[in-house]
Amino acid sequence: MSAQRGFPAAEFGARLERAQRQMAAAGLDLLLLTTEPDVRYFSGFLTQFWQSPTRPWFLLVPAEGKPVAVIPGIGAPAMERTWIEDIRTWASPNPADEGLSLLAETVRELAGEAPRIGIPSGPETHLRLPLAEYDRLRGLLGGATFRDDAGIVRALRIVKSEAEIAKIGTACEIVSGVFEDWSGWLAPGMSEREIFRRFKIACLEAGADDVSYLVGGAGPDGYGDIISPPSEREVQDGDVLILDTGTLYDGYFCDFDRNYAIGVPSDAVARAYRTVFAATEAGLEAARPGATCADLFNAMAGVLSADGAGAGNVGRIGHGLGTVLTEWPSITASDRTELVPGMVLTLEPGLEYAPGLMMVHEENIVIRDGGAELLTRRAPRDIPVVT
Structure with a gap:
């Protein structure tokens, strides 16, 4: 069954209440949000128009009261369908003043002449505002103090509500079924490009x-590149194919892969597949509240090293997942982020x-009180064979 689309206003109200409580503890008067996932988290504003870099978008979270949107006029109808009531717009594009004077005016109205403004600025964040425009905004708000948001937004987004988990679970269920029904889209002799399509x-x-992220590759007895676009090369006996997808349902991603042997796999391929499967089993067992990402890394890396292999060259063996394909944290040997119920990870x-x-093998999980719950349907224990 598919998860219900959208969220009730109560969901956004709960997010706002938690943010404002943490803002008070951190001494912040406003949060200034400028990126798609952060704006959407507090508003429900869902659109692919963010792919256009022409216009900036702003959402202000005050110490009291509901968020205020300061956005280009073209976005007003979509924002009006959210729970946001105070929507202020300007005619855009307007390079001479791309909403900054309206934003500054709104900041002063909400928080006075000397507000303490928090902006997400830790790892895996960006401003989505040209440096010159950011400098101009600081000039317009000469009495304001701009500082890091004290990790408030990241701390909120890292733990998912049941409604969020249901959306990720729906994406996982959809793609799990497609992976399992591989005979409908995969056969020897097809090109990589046709397989992807x-x-x-x-x-x-x-x-x-949407299937906004799909990478992979195939090659004789294995693959060495899993992030490049597909080629016209036809898969053939002896190949190993991987597909790794970030597929969307109502603004939330799944992110997992599946491997296929074209024809009977070699002993080396079969053994490598069983090793990464076993490593994932170790990760599932270790993924419990109170453990850290480093604990997960060590559990999985221990299985790999016991079979004479290292942990690959990608720098991590898992990550957070949600409104962005890869979210904080990273499963590395040095990441001490503690696992808590509601975190969704790969x-x-x-x-x-x-x-x-x-x-490479990947599954999606949510941390529960009793341990890990699979959101994906578990891959076969032995590599599927395509003939």
């Missing part, structure tokens, strides 16, 4: 909103089993 179509037909162990040849 047919896979995306299958996901859309199964109920996904487990993504990978290894190099021969020079230049990789095997």
Whole structure:
């Protein structure tokens, strides 16, 4: 069953209440939000128009009261369908004043002449505002103090509500079914480009909103590159194919992969697949409240190293997941982020089993009081064989 689309106003009210409580503790008068996932988290404003870099968008979270949107006029109808009531607009594009004077006026109205403004500025954040425009805004608000948001937004977004988890779970269910029904989109002799195209179509037909991320590759006895676009090369006996997708349902991503052997796999391929499967099992067992991301890394890396392999060259073996394909935290040996119920993560162990040849496996989980709950349907224990 698909998760209900959208959120009730009470969901946004609860997010706002938690943010304002933490703002008071951190001594902040306003949060200034400028990126799609942060604006959407507090407003519900869902649109693909963010792919256009022409216009800036602003959402102000005050110490009291509901958020205020300061946005280009073209976005007003979509924002009016959210729970946001105070929507202020300007005619854009307008390079001479791209909403900054209206934003400054609104800041002063909400928080006075000397507000303490928090902006998310930790790892995996960006401002989405030209440096010159940011300098101009600071000039317009000469009495304001701009500072880091004390990690408030990240702390809120890292723990998902049940409604958010249901959306990620729906995306996982849709794509799990497509992966399992591989005979409908995969056969020897097809080109990588055709496989990618047919896979995306299958996901859309199964109920996904978009397949905005699909990477992978295939090669004789394995693959070494899993982030480049597909080629016209035809898959053939002896190949190993991986597809890794971030597919969307109502603004929330799944992110997992599946591997396929074209014809009977070699012993090295079969063994590498079983190793990453076992590493994922170790991650599932270790993913409990109170553990850290480093604990997860060590559990999975221990299985890889016991089989004579390292933890691959991607720098981590999993990450957070939600409104962005990859979110904080990272599953690395040095990440001490503590796992708490409601966190959604990927487990993504990978290894190099021969020079230049990789095997990567990925599942999506949510942390519960009793441990990890799979959101994806578990991959087969042995690599599927396509004939």
